[in-house]
Amino acid sequence: LAKTTQPISMDSYEGQEVNITCSHNNIATNDYITWYQQFPxxxxxxxxxGYKTKVTNEVASLFIPADRKSSTLSLPRVSLSDTAVYYCLVGDEDTNAGKSTFGDGTTLTVKP
Amino acid sequence: NAGVTQTPKFRILKIGQSMTLQCTQDMNHNYMYWYRQDPGMGLKLIYYSVGAGITDKGEVPNGYNVSRSTTEDFPLRLELAAPSQTSVYFCASSRKQEAFFGQGTRLTVV
Structure with missing residues (x-):
């Protein structure tokens, strides 16, 4: 399983865009990159x-460069309710989320 | 949809007691998991199951047992509770890499 590295914590202010980067140098060809959010x-x-390039949904965007050794979760115009821990996971579809490793994540604190 | 339901939400056990944490899902997922999360830490996988009748150890299985007799249910058993098992326990089920988590069981062993 690919090991991931994320910043331990980040601070932001309401209305700002937040980018959280995850490093996964040993990502395998079949691996996908998945982000989770956890509230207290x-x-x-x-x-x-996502697998490569850019993925966007109603909540966030995920940017993956061509070498796939890192990825960036982008949260547009954060609010206080986005204060949470964000986890980056890497694994193949057959592995499923459960056999990926949840590290300590990135604690995002959004300030007024 | 109820999703993943865990019971109880809170429990206090005395050292040496046993209990079963219940988990049920109504999404017909084959994959189910049990995690524990200690304060300020990430989630650690205890056991997982890829389908009824099939279970396997995760990262921290010692002190726990599981069974999977149906697709819906995946109970976690603590036989001899120890203070080191004080934690929040999360059950999850998944398809592909999207996992759905329950609300957790906060267990304190005193």
């Missing part, structure tokens, strides 16, 4: 998944 006292929640 809740289970993680799927945000977005």
């Amino acid at each position: 006292s809740q289970g993680p929640r799927f945000i977005i998944q």
Whole structure:
């Protein structure tokens, strides 16, 4: 399983765009990149998944460069409710989320 | 849709007691998982199952047991509770790499 590295914490202000980068130098050809969000006292929640280039949904965008050794989760115009821990996971579709490793994640704090 | 349901939400156990954490999902997912999360830390995989009758160990299986007799249910058993098992336990089910988590069970062993 590819190991991932993320910043431990980030601070932002309401209305700003936040970019969280994840390094995964040993990503395999079949691996996908998946991001989860976790609020205090809740289970993680799927945000977005991608394989290459750019993926966008109603919540976030995921940018993946051609070498796929890193990825960036972009949250547009954050609000206080985006304060949470964000996890980057890497694994193949057959592995499924459960056999990927949830590291310590990135704690994002959005300030007024 | 109920999704993934865990019971109980909170429990206090005495050292040496046993209990079963219940988990059920109504999405017909083959894959199910149990994690524990200690304060300020990420999630660690305890056990997982790829389908009814099939289970396997994760990263931290010691002190726990599981069974998977149906697609819907995946209970986690603690036989001899220890203070080190004080944690929040999350059950999840998944298709592909999108996992759906329950609300968690906060367990304290005293």
